[in-house]
Amino acid sequence: MTKNDILEIKQLLNAPRNIVIVPHKNPDGDAMGSSLALYHYLKGLGHQTKVIVPNDYPSFLKWLPGDRTVLIYEGSVDMANTAIADADIIFTLDFNALNRTGAMEPALKSASAVKILIDHHQQPENYAKYIYSDVSMSSTCEMIYHFLVMLDAVLSIDAKIASCLYVGIMTDTGSFRFSSTTSTTHRVVADLIDKGAKNTVIHNKVYDNNSHNRLKLLGCALNNLKVLKDYNTAYITLSQEELNAFKFKKGDTEGVVNYALSVKDVQFAVIFIEHKIESLVKISFRSNSAFDVNQFARKHFNGGGHINAAGGRSEMSLNDTIEKFISILPQYKNDLKS
Ligand code: 5GP
Ligand code: MN
Secondary structure, eight states, rough: HHHHHHHHHHHHSOOEEEEEEEEESOOOOOHHHHHHHHHHHHHTTOOOOEEEEOOOOOOGGTTTTTTTGEEEEEGGGHHHHHHHHHOOOEESSSSSSGGGGGGGGGHHHHSSSEEEEESSSSSSSSSOOOEOOOOTTTTTTHHHHHHHHHHHGGGOHHHHHHHEEEEEEHHHTTTTTTTTHOOOOOOOOHHHHHHOOOOOHHHHHEEEEOHHHHHHHHHHHHTTTTEEGGEEEEEEOOOHHHHHHOOTTTTTTTTTTTHHHTTTTEEEEEEEEEEEEEEEEEEEESSOOOOOOOHHHHHHHHHHHSEEEEEEEEOOHHHHHHHHHHHGGGGGGGTTOO
């Protein structure tokens, strides 16, 4: 984002506008935190602002300030399409390929609004007029903080905005431990605490919100964990039957893949989750080394993401997907040496 881009965006925001903010499908803490933080800022400037999410998000995020104002596309297609068509400006946050919005893609593609992309994923598409893309950033929430600094709006960050931004930085950095966490990230977080983000309360709301069933599902996942020593790789599977047995709810499997990565010497961790209704297996890839899971997900499983965290999908059965995965690993034996 150039100085001139910032000047133009400031001018755009000088008059009241209709603004829509869109995060990716299956929104996580960073997607919701960045969207609602920006929502509060723009609303404070007097703009008509709406956050529209492609589908629902986990209950551990349903306390975020502004949560009640969020429109879920899946349940309000007509209203959402009208808002998108009428928008002067559309911010797309925490993704960089329009197909990451699922069913919203056609409406976003045909919208005449000025699009502004803010995101930290690899290999952005070129659909927006203004692009703030930085793959070195811990989170889109950290980028929203820097964006507000560029707009000379850091003093507008109140406790609501600070809390939203804190959530996204906390969740996308695995509570400030992933390698994307820099000293700048910590300085940003320190300022958010000074501005009213209650760090302990937020950690409790997000992480100490488990149902008994969620923990039983975690037990099942850990029971299914397999370690492939030759490849320093571990994977977890969850079948539809297992999800049903523990009354799976959105968000219940979030973070489970990190247990596979926590096995000593494991560099590459994967979780395969069967979604029978959609006839697909959703896959999460993680690494804690130079092994590039973004490339792996793109090449073999129709996905993408970051070097150390990516997602993908397979339309084969759960068993066939795992067989395919295991058959690919020998190609990477050298990359996965300790
Ligand atoms: P998760 O495994 O938690 O779903 O996703 C890990 C990271 O990869 C996130 O940053 C997410 O946005 C990205 N990601 C997940 N699934 C996909 C996908 O299908 N395509 C792309 N390009 N990125 C994905
Ligand atoms: Mn993110």
